[in-house]
Amino acid sequence: MSRIGINTNMKNVLVTSGSQQAIDLSGRLFINGGDTIICESPTYLAAINTFKTYNAKFVEVDMDDEGMIMEELEKKLIENPNTKFIYTIPDFQNPTGRTLKLERRKRMVELANQYNVLIVEDNPYGAIRFSGNELPPVKHFDTEGRVIYISTFSKMLTPGLRLGWICADEVFIEKYVAFKQTADLHTDSFAQRMTAKYLELYDIEEHINKIKAVYKERCKVMLSCLEEFFPKRLSYSKPEGGLFIWVELPEDVSAEHIFTEGLKNNVACVPGTPFFPNRATKNALRLNYSNMAKEKIIEGIKLLGEVYYTVN
């Protein structure tokens, strides 16, 4: 963790059953019914669903290509004094693939200090940067112990082991531990030992570099397919890492229709709607380039492009 600019010790880290559990425990620990969570618009759908089970109210902040817009964030903080925390995915965000730029990371912490809120930084993709310069996590700029940093081995090693962690001030970790015990007693010890042994025997950076090379190529292929098989006026993100491209279709195009027709032909994408906690945005699509070979990506995007043109 020191590599990415966070100091850790035995007392400020808790191993969780995947970062999903870390998100859930954060909801359990911090949200009282009616509390406001401020998040990027759009944001990770399973975080939305989780925080909703704790009866959170969501306030969405607009993003541009450089992540959450800080002027908008401040406006929402002023408008919502009942805000408990800002939920952010700063690196290669799910679903947009966008990255919060450096100055905004510093500014987000300043605003959290000023408006007395916490930040839950969900960072599962940060290690998978395949272009551009590495950025320190938001937690790196934390001066008052307000940032809860969440990450996972899911994207850099394997998701099946359910191995994530929370890094936060000791006072929070103590409470997280109590909730963790009621949730599942502890995280699979075999998964923890296997991963520890892996880290001892192998160079995980070398493994991550392999992943990066693969994803970089697949992302490039998918972007050039979007260029080729979709109209020029289409707007989509150009990720520097992670797994996702976010496509904003013209307003009158239904992502749901593209999704349904794609699926009939065995091509899966995710319509944007569930990534917005409040808005009904029907014209966005999340594409994932991480799991398919180049040829399949070409075939898939070509097909989605054909579907697009049949309805336009």
Place this chain on the structure above:
Amino acid sequence: MSRIGINTNMKNVLVTSGSQQAIDLSGRLFINGGDTIICESPTYLAAINTFKTYNAKFVEVDMDDEGMIMEELEKKLIENPNTKFIYTIPDFQNPTGRTLKLERRKRMVELANQYNVLIVEDNPYGAIRFSGNELPPVKHFDTEGRVIYISTFSKMLTPGLRLGWICADEVFIEKYVAFKQTADLHTDSFAQRMTAKYLELYDIEEHINKIKAVYKERCKVMLSCLEEFFPKRLSYSKPEGGLFIWVELPEDVSAEHIFTEGLKNNVACVPGTPFFPNRATKNALRLNYSNMAKEKIIEGIKLLGEVYYTVN
């Protein structure tokens, strides 16, 4: 599961991250703040702590050597119309080691039907019966889909893998699945595959028989040590399986003191207090015979007996 008298299929079972998660998800699914949970007195402390996080109110029902007393249960059901479910550990209960007798299992289901409540049957120890006759689970008598059956591989294979399950009516399982997804997405696939492979390659019944033989012997040794090193008037359970013996000390003896002095000499037991959600019962001890060799058990109980006599 058919072996123990429960019919299962793909739609009425959910794999969980240990049975602790099944307990937690039950709290999340069923308890609204202020709801009453009826439980054995005493009961499993981590279930108490979990249900408390959902702001449950506890009503304790007295037990005798044959488990929860059904006349008492009915009284409490009448007194507490806001009861959501009966939480019971029918086999070799934690902490008492006691087992709910057959007629009471049938009666518990009848009462649940009559008073329109659910039963959460927590059965982690049922497979570890080393004497007496096997009993069907409470779920076996379920006529209206009111029993949520929870179990785990923890006690018959290994606790470290965190592999438990819920068996309940499909309508409940669908809701459990939604909550499970927010809690940790899914249970460690490696642990699931390993266990499936184990079940394919080995005879788990043979393994369980080995455990039973070991526990039977250790339980016998511990009981005879209690006979030898403690006064005759002491009351304690004589388990037919599982891991625990429950010792009821004379009213003026502090279990906490025995615990503290024991620990100084490296002998661990658990004072009874945290197993009672409401009462402050200071004179009970939970002993666990499962993990120590015969010689260590003799040494340990002898020492606890010496501590007992120094304060009496």
